[in-house]
Amino acid sequence: MIKLENIHKSFGKMDVLKGIDLEVNKGDIISILGPSGSGKTTLLRCINFLEKANEGTITIDNLSLNVKTAAKKDIIALRKKTAMVFQSYNLFQHKTVLQNITEGLLVVQKKPVKEAKEIALELLKKVGLEHKADAYPSELSGGQQQRVGIARALALNPEVILFDEPTSALDPELVGEVLDVIRKIAKSGITMIIVTHEMNFAREVSSRIVFMDGGVVLEEAEPQIIFNTPKHERTKQFLKRLT
């Protein structure tokens, strides 16, 4: 359903992605692991053109874009197939929880107000925050804000949700509630790509793990293979440090 071919991205003289190929099937839960600076977040951001890759082809569903020649309207169409959950939540501070979720439904999808509200309340229920619909982000804990971020992503009904280190800004005691919500959504069959440092979570929830180092995919396999019998010395070293 998603296919990345030969994705290159550099910042100035620094080559951050050096020819990434990746295929994701519908319903896959892919976790991208690897040392800091290996290009994980950049890859995620290139998928929905938050960063424009320098070279390569990105396909989601029936839409295949060469990053060099893609027309603006096609980039917008491709973006609509994705939703991103950010490390720092990125909620609108001056809007209520409910308004944060209905925004995309009203503005992008042009849904009627009543329907948008119903969808938002349903999703708030899913992330356990129905009672916070009228609160402002500043009145919520980091974990609750991130759960709103997840509800907002789901509201867009995307083909794929891209999670960019969704728990790394949280105090340790708040990580669990966010991972629980992601786990629950993972079971619903939606396709996900998750950049994370939560190894146990990645091991448990992923259908496949992609290990990146130095701007390339070193190996990819099912979690039990990556964690028990990694092929590459760099993967072994990385996982050993964490256990």
Ligand code: ADP
């Ligand atoms: P990871 O997610 O694996 O930690 P990143 O994709 O965040 O890695 O970053 C990879 C490299 O690209 C890092 O050296 C980082 O400093 C650099 N980088 C990321 N974004 C930018 C940017 N907007 N401008 C310049 N350098 C960047």
